[in-house]
Amino acid sequence: MSAALPLTACGQQRVAAGAPGTSPSAAPEGTSSSTPSSTPSRSGAGASPYVEPGAHDGAPHYGDNNAYRRPRDMSPASGKDAQREADRIEPVLERLWKQRKWDPKSVRTALLALGYEELRTGPKGEQLGGKLEVRSMDSRYEGDHYVTPEGAQIGLHVHKDACVTAFVQKSNYQVQVNGPYMETGCFEPPTGH
Incomplete structure (x- = not known):
């Protein structure tokens, strides 16, 4: 059996939570991998694959959608x-x-x-x-x-x-x-x- 690989709105492939052979990925250092209490977890597999770590309101693609609001780096x-x-x-x-x-x-x-x-x-x-x-x-x-x-x-x-x-x-x-x-x-x- 193979894992489902749905396409996101931006064309990136993501492995669906709870798909056979998958495990929750580790959260980046300094972030939590737990699911917010208002968002139910799917079969105990952790956060939805459509929510970016650090997304303020849990919205999918928060980083992509708000890239225009981030200043570029300075030397x-x-x-x-x-x-x-x-x-x-x-x-x-x-x-x-x-x-x-x-x-x-x-x-x-x-x-x-x-x-x-x-x-x-x-x-x-x-x-x-x-x-x-x-x-x-x-x-x-x-x-x-x-x-x-x-x-x-x-x-x-x-x-x-x-x-x-x-x-x-x-x-x-x-x-x-x-x-x-x-x-x-x-x-x-x-x-x-």
């Missing part, structure tokens, strides 16, 4: 350069936040005063110069309509593999370093998919 040297720029930006955002000035125009003006140049792009999205992007906060759905919260998002392209990503808004501000996102550069993509 250590680029990470060090990005942190140096983050350390320059953070006190400016703190000052603006205390002054209750979090609109994109005020934030852009304050960061340009540090010597950054605004990012310019061509008609096909190609970068023509500059490294700083300041824009409004992303809109979000509340109740029955979209709202755009007060505040500004900041993206500083330090190197091709390194960004400073920040925001300042009424409730708080934050500055961090990360690699660029696959589809949105220095800005974390909104949820979707």
